[in-house]
Amino acid sequence: MKIIITALIIFFMVVEVSCAPGRYPQSSLVRKAYKTNLKKMRAGYDRFIPVHLPLDSLGVKQWTAPSPNFDIRTPDLVIIHYTEENSCPQALYTLTNPNTSRKVSANYLICKDGTVFKLVDERYRAWQAGISRWGNFNNINSISMGIELDNTGQEPFSEKQIASLSVLLQTIKTRYHIPVGNFIGHADVAPTRRADPGTYFPWEELSTKGFGYWRDSLLPALPADFDYKTALKLIGYDIRDTTAAIVAFKRHFIQNDTTSELTDYDKQVLYDIFLKYDQ
Ligand SMILES: [Zn+2]
Incomplete structure (x- = not known):
């Protein structure tokens, strides 16, 4: 009976692993290294002892109950x-x-x-x-x-x-x-x-190659109410220093002119890039 139960557990573990979405789909070597690393990180979680933490100001009890249901944070x-x-x-x-x-x-x-x-x-x-x-x-x-x-x-x-x-x-x-x-x-x-x-x-x-956006050769017409600050902000730029944000934008998307002035052409490029981020 014990053997049957063990076999069933192994079967379900294998099924679960093989059905898990592949975070590292491109290489079995990387996938193996990922699993090994994860196993190391999870070591000890199967025999945890709940720890009673000090009460917080509201007097609510807090407990540590480590869960093995996690993986590694990934960059965006x-x-x-x-x-x-x-x-x-x-x-x-x-x-x-x-x-x-x-x-x-x-x-x-x-x-x-x-x-x-x-x-x-x-x-x-x-x-x-x-x-x-x-x-x-x-x-x-x-x-x-x-x-x-x-x-x-x-x-x-x-x-x-x-x-x-x-x-x-x-x-x-x-x-x-x-x-x-x-x-x-x-x-x-x-x-x-x-x-x-x-x-x-x-x-x-x-x-x-799909790494970052670039301006189109045919740029869209600028809307009459175009607000360059909002466009910069919605792309991601920190506009607390607007001049610095404009220069950073031009350094990336114009390149041959990094003055802090936004020409009509620069604004069109900004609108073009904004539309890509706004998709
Ligand atoms: Zn750097």
């Missing part, structure tokens, strides 16, 4: 950076150094030759975006993945680097179902502090 945004350093080894040193006052990191670093360094496990919160905001979210590190590109900020990105980035972005996009418009730059989420990935970054090329 991908933030692209440039390192603003002179070489990949130098950037690697900065991004892995725990002994500086400016402790920074990213989930990945990509060198000019296309080499990809995984710095912070995707499940963890890398210190990459700093004080930042996108839409109603201001804890960007908690909801995003950060990718650093070895680049001084004053030079084009290498083909090999962008090729590696494209492969990495495709993996991340598939794994976490990240929407097209959620591939953005550091300057987009921190317009008063940052300029990266800068005007050399090939947003147009990446948009053709």
Whole structure:
């Protein structure tokens, strides 16, 4: 009898596992690693002892009753950076150094030759975006993945680097179902502090692969009541400093003019991008 019950339990476990939606559909290796990691995280949850916490101010009793029904938080945004350093080894040193006052990191670093360094496990919160905001979210590190590109900020990105980035972005996009418009730059989420990935970054090329939006060549006519501030805000920009938001927008979507003035053309591009986010 005991054997039959055990066999039934195993059968149902197998059925449940095989029916579970695949969070990592692209690779059985990744799927296996995911399950192993999850198992480690859940270790001990099968023999928990409820802990009686101190009463809160209302005198309501609180108990800890750990549930194994959870998985790993997943990112909704991908933030692209440039390192603003002179070489990949130098950037690697900065991004892995725990002994500086400016402790920074990213989930990945990509060198000019296309080499990809995984710095912070995707499940963890890398210190990459700093004080930042996108839409109603201001804890960007908690909801995003950060990718650093070895680049001084004053030079084009290498083909090999962008090729590696494209492969990495495709993996991340598939794994976490990240929407097209959620591939953005550091300057987009921190317009008063940052300029990266800068005007050399090939947003147009990446948009053709489904990573971020780009302006159409045929732009829509501007409505008479077009409000540029609202459009910037609805795209996601923090408009508390409108000038900084305009420059960040132009750095990303215009690129060859980053003045703080919005020309009629810029406004048309803004409306075009707004429509894409508004879908
Ligand atoms: Zn950055």
